Amino acid sequence: MASDHRSRQPGDRHGHQFQQAPHARWRGHRSTPVAIVTAIDPIPRDALTGGALLDRPGAVALRYEVDHETAALHRLVLDAGGVIEGERVDLEHPCVSCAMREDAVAVLGRLAADPRIDAILLAPPISADPSVVAGTLVPFQGRWHLSAAAAVLEAQHVIDDLLGDMTLAERGLQWAAEDERSVGEALAAQIEYSDLVIVEGGEGAEGGAAGLELVEHLRSPEQLLLTSMHVLEPRLLLGGALDHTGALRRRDVRHVQAYGGPTEHGTWTLDLASDRPFHPERFLEDIELLGAGRMRGRGRFWVPDRPGTICQWDGAGGQVSIGSVHESGRELPTTRLVITGIDPEDLPRVRDAFDRCLLTQEEWAAGLAPWLGAEDRLSPWLGERDARV
Known part of the structure:
Protein backbone atom coordinates (compact mmCIF):
# COMPACT_ATOMS: atom_id res chain seq x y z
CA MET A 1 0.00 0.00 0.00
CA ALA A 2 1.91 2.99 -1.22
CA SER A 3 0.79 6.39 -2.36
CA ASP A 4 3.06 9.32 -3.06
CA HIS A 5 2.55 11.94 -0.38
CA ARG A 6 4.63 14.94 -1.39
CA SER A 7 6.24 17.35 1.04
CA ARG A 8 4.02 20.38 1.38
CA GLN A 9 6.05 23.49 1.98
CA PRO A 10 4.81 27.03 2.50
CA GLY A 11 7.57 28.65 0.49
CA ASP A 12 10.61 30.70 1.43
CA ARG A 13 9.94 33.11 4.28
CA HIS A 14 12.87 35.40 3.44
CA GLY A 15 11.64 38.84 2.47
CA HIS A 16 8.20 38.16 3.93
CA GLN A 17 7.34 39.57 7.34
CA PHE A 18 4.37 37.96 9.02
CA GLN A 19 2.61 40.40 11.32
CA GLN A 20 0.34 39.34 14.13
CA ALA A 21 -1.23 41.62 16.71
CA PRO A 22 -0.05 41.01 20.29
CA HIS A 23 -2.30 38.69 22.27
CA ALA A 24 -4.34 37.28 19.39
CA ASP A 252 -5.67 6.06 18.49
CA VAL A 253 -5.30 2.41 17.47
CA ARG A 254 -9.02 2.33 16.63
CA HIS A 255 -8.31 4.73 13.77
CA VAL A 256 -4.87 3.57 12.63
CA GLN A 257 -4.20 4.23 8.95
CA ALA A 258 -1.57 3.19 6.43
CA TYR A 259 -0.39 6.36 4.72
CA GLY A 260 2.28 4.87 2.48
CA GLY A 261 4.72 7.08 0.61
CA PRO A 262 7.64 7.03 -1.83
CA THR A 263 9.63 3.80 -2.10
CA GLU A 264 12.74 4.97 -3.94
CA HIS A 265 14.97 4.25 -0.94
CA GLY A 266 13.33 0.95 -0.06
CA THR A 267 10.78 2.02 2.54
CA TRP A 268 7.69 -0.18 2.63
CA THR A 269 4.41 -0.19 4.53
CA LEU A 270 2.20 -3.21 5.15
CA ASP A 271 -1.48 -2.77 5.98
CA LEU A 272 -2.48 -6.05 7.65
CA ALA A 273 -6.16 -6.33 8.49
CA SER A 274 -8.67 -9.02 9.40
CA ASP A 275 -11.95 -9.50 11.23
CA ARG A 276 -10.42 -12.53 12.93
CA PRO A 277 -8.60 -12.41 16.28
CA PHE A 278 -5.11 -13.63 17.08
CA HIS A 279 -4.75 -17.13 18.47
CA PRO A 280 -3.18 -16.46 21.91
CA GLU A 281 -0.66 -19.31 21.79
CA ARG A 282 0.45 -18.72 18.21
CA PHE A 283 0.64 -14.99 18.88
CA LEU A 284 3.06 -15.56 21.77
CA GLU A 285 5.08 -17.99 19.65
CA ASP A 286 5.36 -15.58 16.70
CA ILE A 287 5.48 -12.20 18.43
CA GLU A 288 9.20 -11.84 17.74
CA LEU A 289 8.74 -12.70 14.06
CA LEU A 290 5.98 -10.12 13.90
CA GLY A 291 7.81 -7.34 15.71
CA ALA A 292 11.59 -7.84 15.45
CA GLY A 293 13.67 -5.76 13.08
CA ARG A 294 14.05 -2.17 11.96
CA MET A 295 10.35 -1.37 11.80
CA ARG A 296 7.68 0.92 13.17
CA GLY A 297 4.39 -0.83 13.87
CA ARG A 298 1.08 0.39 15.25
CA GLY A 299 -2.34 -1.12 15.44
CA ARG A 300 -4.92 -3.16 17.27
CA PHE A 301 -5.76 -6.80 17.75
CA TRP A 302 -8.03 -8.97 19.83
CA VAL A 303 -8.02 -12.50 21.15
CA PRO A 304 -11.02 -14.85 21.29
CA ASP A 305 -10.98 -15.27 25.07
CA ARG A 306 -11.34 -11.45 25.43
CA PRO A 307 -13.94 -10.48 22.82
CA GLY A 308 -14.78 -7.27 24.65
CA THR A 309 -11.25 -5.87 24.62
CA ILE A 310 -9.35 -3.92 21.97
CA CYS A 311 -5.63 -4.49 22.44
CA GLN A 312 -2.82 -2.20 21.30
CA TRP A 313 0.30 -3.09 19.33
CA ASP A 314 3.00 -0.42 19.48
CA GLY A 315 6.48 -1.23 18.27
CA ALA A 316 9.66 0.53 17.17
CA GLY A 317 13.20 -0.73 16.71
CA GLY A 318 12.42 -4.29 17.71
CA GLN A 319 10.70 -3.34 20.97
CA VAL A 320 6.97 -3.99 21.17
CA SER A 321 4.45 -2.87 23.74
CA ILE A 322 1.05 -4.57 23.98
CA GLY A 323 -1.84 -3.91 26.30
CA SER A 324 -5.60 -3.58 26.74
CA VAL A 325 -6.61 -0.07 25.76
CA HIS A 326 -10.34 0.05 24.91
CA GLU A 327 -13.61 -1.78 25.34
CA SER A 328 -15.07 -2.94 22.04
CA GLY A 329 -18.71 -2.29 22.89
CA ARG A 330 -21.46 -4.21 21.15
CA GLU A 331 -19.47 -4.97 18.01
CA LEU A 332 -16.66 -7.51 17.88
CA PRO A 333 -13.29 -5.78 17.50
CA THR A 334 -11.11 -6.12 14.43
CA THR A 335 -7.41 -6.71 13.91
CA ARG A 336 -5.29 -4.21 12.00
CA LEU A 337 -1.54 -3.66 12.13
CA VAL A 338 0.28 -1.06 10.03
CA ILE A 339 3.98 -1.92 9.80
CA THR A 340 6.60 0.27 8.12
CA GLY A 341 10.15 -0.93 7.53
CA ILE A 342 13.24 -0.50 5.37
CA ASP A 343 14.74 -4.00 5.11
CA PRO A 344 13.15 -6.05 2.28
CA GLU A 345 13.65 -9.40 4.05
CA ASP A 346 11.42 -8.28 6.92
CA LEU A 347 8.36 -7.75 4.75
CA PRO A 348 7.47 -11.39 3.88
CA ARG A 349 8.39 -12.57 7.40
CA VAL A 350 6.00 -10.08 9.01
CA ARG A 351 3.19 -10.82 6.56
CA ASP A 352 3.51 -14.59 7.10
CA ALA A 353 3.70 -14.21 10.89
CA PHE A 354 0.54 -12.10 10.87
CA ASP A 355 -1.32 -14.77 8.91
CA ARG A 356 -0.16 -17.52 11.27
CA CYS A 357 -1.23 -15.57 14.34
CA LEU A 358 -4.84 -15.26 13.15
CA LEU A 359 -7.41 -17.92 13.89
CA THR A 360 -7.71 -20.19 10.89
CA GLN A 361 -10.93 -20.18 8.91
CA GLU A 362 -11.89 -23.45 10.61
CA GLU A 363 -11.16 -22.08 14.10
CA TRP A 364 -13.11 -18.94 13.29
CA ALA A 365 -16.07 -20.93 11.98
CA ALA A 366 -16.29 -22.73 15.35
CA GLY A 367 -17.15 -19.41 17.01
CA LEU A 368 -16.11 -18.11 20.39
CA ALA A 369 -17.80 -20.77 22.54
CA PRO A 370 -14.68 -23.02 22.65
CA TRP A 371 -12.79 -20.14 24.26
CA LEU A 372 -15.08 -19.72 27.24
CA GLY A 373 -13.01 -20.42 30.35
CA ALA A 374 -9.83 -21.04 28.33
CA GLU A 375 -6.50 -20.42 30.05
CA ASP A 376 -5.61 -16.73 29.85
CA ARG A 377 -2.11 -16.83 28.42
CA LEU A 378 -1.86 -13.11 27.81
CA SER A 379 -2.75 -11.93 31.31
CA PRO A 380 0.88 -10.94 32.12
CA TRP A 381 0.64 -8.31 29.37
CA LEU A 382 -3.07 -7.53 29.16
CA GLY A 383 -3.97 -7.81 32.84
CA GLU A 384 -6.57 -10.10 34.33
CA ARG A 385 -9.59 -10.48 32.08
CA ASP A 386 -13.18 -9.91 33.13
CA ALA A 387 -14.30 -12.80 35.35
CA ARG A 388 -17.49 -13.07 33.26
CA VAL A 389 -15.54 -14.27 30.20
Missing part, protein backbone atom coordinates in the same frame (compact mmCIF):
# COMPACT_ATOMS: atom_id res chain seq x y z
CA ARG A 25 -8.00 36.54 19.97
CA TRP A 26 -8.91 32.94 20.72
CA ARG A 27 -12.52 31.92 21.38
CA GLY A 28 -13.39 35.58 21.79
CA HIS A 29 -10.68 36.41 24.32
CA ARG A 30 -7.28 38.05 24.14
CA SER A 31 -4.90 35.13 24.27
CA THR A 32 -1.17 34.49 23.79
CA PRO A 33 -0.25 31.65 21.39
CA VAL A 34 1.86 28.83 22.82
CA ALA A 35 3.59 26.41 20.44
CA ILE A 36 4.91 23.08 21.75
CA VAL A 37 8.29 22.09 20.28
CA THR A 38 9.53 18.52 20.90
CA ALA A 39 12.63 16.61 19.86
CA ILE A 40 14.96 13.84 20.98
CA ASP A 41 18.04 15.95 20.19
CA PRO A 42 18.52 19.39 21.75
CA ILE A 43 20.53 20.77 18.83
CA PRO A 44 17.75 20.99 16.21
CA ARG A 45 15.23 21.94 18.91
CA ASP A 46 17.36 24.85 20.10
CA ALA A 47 18.10 25.91 16.52
CA LEU A 48 14.40 26.03 15.73
CA THR A 49 13.40 27.94 18.86
CA GLY A 50 16.34 30.31 18.49
CA GLY A 51 15.41 31.10 14.90
CA ALA A 52 11.77 31.62 15.86
CA LEU A 53 12.74 34.07 18.60
CA LEU A 54 14.77 36.09 16.11
CA ASP A 55 11.91 36.07 13.60
CA ARG A 56 9.23 37.02 16.09
CA PRO A 57 10.05 40.04 18.29
CA GLY A 58 8.07 39.76 21.49
CA ALA A 59 8.31 35.95 21.61
CA VAL A 60 9.98 34.01 24.41
CA ALA A 61 10.87 30.36 24.89
CA LEU A 62 9.94 28.42 28.01
CA ARG A 63 12.35 25.50 28.11
CA TYR A 64 12.68 22.63 30.55
CA GLU A 65 15.87 20.61 30.99
CA VAL A 66 16.51 17.53 33.11
CA ASP A 67 19.59 16.96 35.24
CA HIS A 68 19.95 13.23 34.68
CA GLU A 69 22.19 12.74 37.70
CA THR A 70 19.73 14.24 40.18
CA ALA A 71 16.49 14.02 38.13
CA ALA A 72 16.00 17.70 38.96
CA LEU A 73 14.19 19.90 36.48
CA HIS A 74 15.53 23.26 35.35
CA ARG A 75 13.30 25.93 33.87
CA LEU A 76 14.69 28.54 31.50
CA VAL A 77 12.93 31.51 29.96
CA LEU A 78 14.75 32.95 26.95
CA ASP A 79 14.30 35.68 24.39
CA ALA A 80 16.35 36.51 21.30
CA GLY A 81 19.05 38.03 23.52
CA GLY A 82 19.54 34.99 25.75
CA VAL A 83 18.41 33.70 29.14
CA ILE A 84 15.94 35.94 31.00
CA GLU A 85 15.48 33.68 34.00
CA GLY A 86 16.53 30.25 35.18
CA GLU A 87 15.34 28.24 38.14
CA ARG A 88 15.50 24.73 39.54
CA VAL A 89 12.07 23.12 39.85
CA ASP A 90 11.46 20.47 42.50
CA LEU A 91 8.51 18.21 41.77
CA GLU A 92 6.71 15.68 43.90
CA HIS A 93 7.11 13.18 41.05
CA PRO A 94 9.41 13.45 38.01
CA CYS A 95 7.05 13.13 35.06
CA VAL A 96 6.11 15.35 32.13
CA SER A 97 2.49 15.78 33.18
CA CYS A 98 3.56 16.80 36.70
CA ALA A 99 6.00 19.36 35.30
CA MET A 100 3.34 20.87 33.08
CA ARG A 101 0.64 20.89 35.73
CA GLU A 102 2.74 21.97 38.72
CA ASP A 103 5.01 24.49 37.03
CA ALA A 104 4.28 25.29 33.38
CA VAL A 105 0.64 26.29 33.89
CA ALA A 106 1.59 29.01 36.38
CA VAL A 107 4.58 30.20 34.34
CA LEU A 108 2.56 30.37 31.11
CA GLY A 109 -0.05 32.45 32.90
CA ARG A 110 2.62 34.80 34.22
CA LEU A 111 4.30 35.19 30.84
CA ALA A 112 0.99 35.70 29.02
CA ALA A 113 0.14 38.51 31.44
CA ASP A 114 3.33 40.38 30.50
CA PRO A 115 2.40 42.99 27.84
CA ARG A 116 5.91 42.74 26.36
CA ILE A 117 5.34 39.08 25.43
CA ASP A 118 3.05 38.16 22.55
CA ALA A 119 4.07 34.53 21.83
CA ILE A 120 5.60 31.60 23.71
CA LEU A 121 7.55 28.58 22.48
CA LEU A 122 7.22 25.76 25.00
CA ALA A 123 10.06 23.24 24.83
CA PRO A 124 9.43 20.38 27.28
CA PRO A 125 12.26 18.02 28.26
CA ILE A 126 13.94 16.14 25.44
CA SER A 127 12.02 12.92 24.61
CA ALA A 128 8.75 14.29 26.04
CA ASP A 129 5.53 12.99 24.53
CA PRO A 130 3.64 16.01 23.11
CA SER A 131 0.27 14.33 23.60
CA VAL A 132 0.95 14.22 27.36
CA VAL A 133 2.17 17.83 27.39
CA ALA A 134 -0.82 19.12 25.44
CA GLY A 135 -3.32 16.91 27.24
CA THR A 136 -2.19 18.31 30.58
CA LEU A 137 -2.31 21.93 29.40
CA VAL A 138 -5.53 21.97 27.36
CA PRO A 139 -7.88 22.46 30.35
CA PHE A 140 -5.98 25.59 31.45
CA GLN A 141 -6.21 27.56 28.20
CA GLY A 142 -7.65 31.06 28.30
CA ARG A 143 -5.14 33.87 28.78
CA TRP A 144 -2.93 31.70 26.57
CA HIS A 145 -3.79 28.92 24.09
CA LEU A 146 -1.96 26.08 22.36
CA SER A 147 -1.36 27.16 18.76
CA ALA A 148 0.59 24.19 17.33
CA ALA A 149 2.76 21.19 18.12
CA ALA A 150 6.00 20.83 16.17
CA ALA A 151 8.41 17.90 16.09
CA VAL A 152 11.92 18.69 14.85
CA LEU A 153 14.45 16.05 13.84
CA GLU A 154 17.50 15.55 11.66
CA ALA A 155 16.93 13.47 8.54
CA GLN A 156 20.29 11.67 8.60
CA HIS A 157 19.57 10.33 12.10
CA VAL A 158 15.91 9.40 11.61
CA ILE A 159 16.46 5.76 10.66
CA ASP A 160 18.81 5.00 13.55
CA ASP A 161 16.72 6.96 16.04
CA LEU A 162 13.35 5.62 14.96
CA LEU A 163 14.23 2.04 14.02
CA GLY A 164 17.27 1.39 16.20
CA ASP A 165 17.08 -0.63 19.42
CA MET A 166 18.52 1.90 21.88
CA THR A 167 16.48 2.88 24.91
CA LEU A 168 16.18 6.39 26.28
CA ALA A 169 18.22 5.27 29.29
CA GLU A 170 21.06 4.05 27.06
CA ARG A 171 21.03 7.34 25.15
CA GLY A 172 21.01 9.38 28.37
CA LEU A 173 17.58 10.79 27.59
CA GLN A 174 15.62 9.04 30.33
CA TRP A 175 13.93 11.36 32.79
CA ALA A 176 12.26 9.13 35.36
CA ALA A 177 13.80 5.81 36.35
CA GLU A 178 10.62 3.95 35.40
CA ASP A 179 10.68 5.32 31.84
CA GLU A 180 11.66 2.24 29.83
CA ARG A 181 10.75 3.60 26.38
CA SER A 182 13.03 3.15 23.40
CA VAL A 183 14.32 6.17 21.50
CA GLY A 184 12.19 5.06 18.56
CA GLU A 185 9.03 4.90 20.64
CA ALA A 186 9.59 8.44 21.93
CA LEU A 187 10.36 9.85 18.48
CA ALA A 188 7.41 8.08 16.86
CA ALA A 189 5.06 9.63 19.40
CA GLN A 190 6.41 13.09 18.59
CA ILE A 191 6.12 12.60 14.83
CA GLU A 192 2.65 11.09 14.89
CA TYR A 193 1.08 13.64 17.24
CA SER A 194 2.52 16.89 15.91
CA ASP A 195 0.66 18.87 13.27
CA LEU A 196 3.99 20.24 12.02
CA VAL A 197 7.00 17.99 11.36
CA ILE A 198 10.34 19.57 10.47
CA VAL A 199 12.91 17.14 9.06
CA GLU A 200 16.12 19.13 8.81
CA GLY A 201 18.58 17.95 6.14
CA GLY A 202 16.10 15.82 4.23
CA GLU A 203 17.41 17.07 0.92
CA GLY A 204 21.13 16.74 0.38
CA ALA A 205 22.58 15.33 3.60
CA GLU A 206 23.96 11.79 3.50
CA GLY A 207 21.18 9.41 4.44
CA GLY A 208 18.77 12.31 4.64
CA ALA A 209 16.61 11.31 1.69
CA ALA A 210 16.03 7.82 3.11
CA GLY A 211 15.14 9.30 6.50
CA LEU A 212 12.74 11.75 4.91
CA GLU A 213 11.11 8.91 2.98
CA LEU A 214 10.56 7.00 6.23
CA VAL A 215 8.86 10.02 7.81
CA GLU A 216 6.64 10.34 4.74
CA HIS A 217 5.29 6.84 5.43
CA LEU A 218 4.47 7.74 9.04
CA ARG A 219 2.87 11.16 8.75
CA SER A 220 -0.74 11.66 7.78
CA PRO A 221 -1.83 13.88 4.86
CA GLU A 222 -3.04 16.64 7.19
CA GLN A 223 0.34 16.94 8.91
CA LEU A 224 2.57 19.60 7.37
CA LEU A 225 6.08 18.36 6.57
CA LEU A 226 8.96 20.80 6.11
CA THR A 227 12.40 19.72 4.94
CA SER A 228 14.17 22.73 6.47
CA MET A 229 13.52 24.98 9.42
CA HIS A 230 14.62 27.88 7.18
CA VAL A 231 11.22 27.83 5.46
CA LEU A 232 9.33 27.86 8.75
CA GLU A 233 7.12 30.94 8.95
CA PRO A 234 6.14 32.15 12.44
CA ARG A 235 2.44 31.85 11.58
CA LEU A 236 2.79 28.07 11.22
CA LEU A 237 3.80 27.82 14.87
CA LEU A 238 1.87 30.71 16.35
CA GLY A 239 -0.96 31.66 14.02
CA GLY A 240 -3.48 28.89 14.63
CA ALA A 241 -5.01 26.63 17.27
CA LEU A 242 -3.78 23.13 18.03
CA ASP A 243 -6.24 20.39 17.11
CA HIS A 244 -5.59 18.18 20.13
CA THR A 245 -8.57 15.93 19.41
CA GLY A 246 -7.44 15.33 15.82
CA ALA A 247 -3.90 14.60 16.93
CA LEU A 248 -5.10 12.06 19.49
CA ARG A 249 -7.22 10.41 16.81
CA ARG A 250 -4.09 9.92 14.68
CA ARG A 251 -2.54 8.02 17.57
